[in-house]
Amino acid sequence: MTAVADQSVPANGTTGALAFTVADAQTPAGSLVVTATSSDPTLVPAAGLVLGGSGGSRTVTVVPAAGRSGAATVTLTVTDAGGLTAARSFVVTVTATTPPPAGGAKPYAVGTGGGPVATVTLYNPDGTVKRTAQPFGAAYTGGVRVAVADVTGDGVADVVAGTAGGTWAQVRVVDGATGAVGPNLIVAGYYSGLTSVAAGDVDGDGVADVAVGTAEGGSPRARLIRGRDFARLADFAAGPKAGYQGYAEVALGDVTGDGRADLLASGGYAAGPGVFGWDGTTLGAGRTPAKAFADQTLPTGYGKSVFLAAGDVDGDGFADIAVGASSWGNGRAAVYSGKALVQSNARAALADFAPAGAVAAQGVRVGLRDVDGDGKADVLTGSGPWLTAYGATALPPAGAALRRLDTGLAGGIFVG
Numbered sequence: 001m002t003a004v005a006d007q008s009v010p011a012n013g014t015t016g017a018l019a020f021t022v023a024d025a026q027t028p029a030g031s032l033v034v035t036a037t038s039s040d041p042t043l044v045p046a047a048g049l050v051l052g053g054s055g056g057s058r059t060v061t062v063v064p065a066a067g068r069s070g071a072a073t074v075t076l077t078v079t080d081a082g083g084l085t086a087a088r089s090f091v092v093t094v095t096a097t098t099p100p101p102a103g104g105a106k107p108y109a110v111g112t113g114g115g116p117v118a119t120v121t122l123y124n125p126d127g128t129v130k131r132t133a134q135p136f137g138a139a140y141t142g143g144v145r146v147a148v149a150d151v152t153g154d155g156v157a158d159v160v161a162g163t164a165g166g167t168w169a170q171v172r173v174v175d176g177a178t179g180a181v182g183p184n185l186i187v188a189g190y191y192s193g194l195t196s197v198a199a200g201d202v203d204g205d206g207v208a209d210v211a212v213g214t215a216e217g218g219s220p221r222a223r224l225i226r227g228r229d230f231a232r233l234a235d236f237a238a239g240p241k242a243g244y245q246g247y248a249e250v251a252l253g254d255v256t257g258d259g260r261a262d263l264l265a266s267g268g269y270a271a272g273p274g275v276f277g278w279d280g281t282t283l284g285a286g287r288t289p290a291k292a293f294a295d296q297t298l299p300t301g302y303g304k305s306v307f308l309a310a311g312d313v314d315g316d317g318f319a320d321i322a323v324g325a326s327s328w329g330n331g332r333a334a335v336y337s338g339k340a341l342v343q344s345n346a347r348a349a350l351a352d353f354a355p356a357g358a359v360a361a362q363g364v365r366v367g368l369r370d371v372d373g374d375g376k377a378d379v380l381t382g383s384g385p386w387l388t389a390y391g392a393t394a395l396p397p398a399g400a401a402l403r404r405l406d407t408g409l410a411g412g413i414f415v416g
């Protein structure tokens with residue numbers, strides 16, 4: 001067996017396929033059995049040693065555990081037909097990546113409503129444009145939902161973009177570093193309604209995951225897709241069927257305060273907009289989603305349903321929940337304390353106001369992003385053509401908004 005050179009990869013990276021050859025005087029190369037072991041299964045688990053190739057030409061790909069750093073010795077062993085073995089070892093060093101500074105102002109995004117070619121604009125925290133993209137091509141004009149976070153794992157915030165009806169549903173990632181548009185992350189057969197998108201780290205590997213809401217199957221449906229490799233983590237009915245009247249919105253934020261994002265969902269119900277919270281630690285393959293707080297029914301004045309966002313507005317360590325009126329609602333937005341919801345199932349409003357410029361038919365689209373870098377999520381609203389960022393420390397809104405932009409888009413905007 002030929003040797004494999006020692007390897008060095010960044011945390012959350014892989015070695016790629018490393019080639020080596022095997023040969024034996026008695027046994028045909030294709031009958032030689034290769035196995036691989038790791039000296040440190042915490043850093044390089046058995047499942048992270050992927051063997052490939054055939055005959056005399058073999059490969060091994062080393063995939064260290066997410067978020068880990070250190071060094072492990074990988075030993076390749078070849079066994080012939082007679083049970084004789086030979087082994088070679090190499091060292092894989094996984095270097096820690098520098099985490100982004102705590103706090104820090106966050107970028108945000110605007111997606112066009114219906115009318116023009118669906119376009120995403122990613123803004124730097126100071127309001128300057130970082131990049132624009134048309135993630136669904138030049139022919140689609142149905143609007144684009146947006147969420148912003150690093151879902152590719154390179155440390156640069158990306159935009160998750162979802163179609164807003166009028167086509168088979170699609171969700172694609174616009175890479176914040178390159179502008180490249182990724183593949184469709186969902187297959188939603190026969191669904192051409194609004195999608196809702198959100199981003200946050202649910203599984204705790206340091207890379208934001210993607211949530212998608214669709215009004216499928218007679219209830220709000222939530223899909224959770226892991227960041228970086230976009231594997232499916234969960235796909236479930238995020239609200240009851242009884243009384244359901246359509247609409248499905250999702251948000252991701254740590255309302256339970258354990259460091260992992262939880263999934264919020266909303267839908268339209270006969271009794272009023274329903275809001276549901278799902279504990280992120282119960283979302284994953286083979287797990288049964290469990291509630292983070294009791295189901296909430298909001299006043300019917302918001303319209304049939306509510307737009308949703310999650311983020312820690314008051315800085316108490318629990319993500320709070322922003323809601324915005326749906327189409328033909330009362331044009332209001334509110335922020336409810338996540339801590340009060342998870343600790344006493346009570347809605348405590350941190351803010352409740354009518355953003356200027358709201359157009360009843362479009363409702364109030366909401367986002368929670370720390371625009372000024374003080375560690376508290378500010379309230380973004382998309383009301384009519386207006387993008388406004390209301391400072392978290394001046395709620396209910398008082399004084400000048402942090403950002404205010406007239407996009408001129410008569411079809412309204414989505415924010416995230």
Ligand SMILES: [Ca+2]
Pocket residue numbers: 149150151152153154155156157158175176177
């Ligand atoms: Ca990225």
Ligand SMILES: [Ca+2]
Pocket residue numbers: 200201202203204205206207208209226227
């Ligand atoms: Ca993750």
Ligand SMILES: [Ca+2]
Pocket residue numbers: 253254255256257258259260261262279280281
């Ligand atoms: Ca949590």
Ligand SMILES: [Ca+2]
Pocket residue numbers: 311312313314315316317318319320337338339
């Ligand atoms: Ca909070």
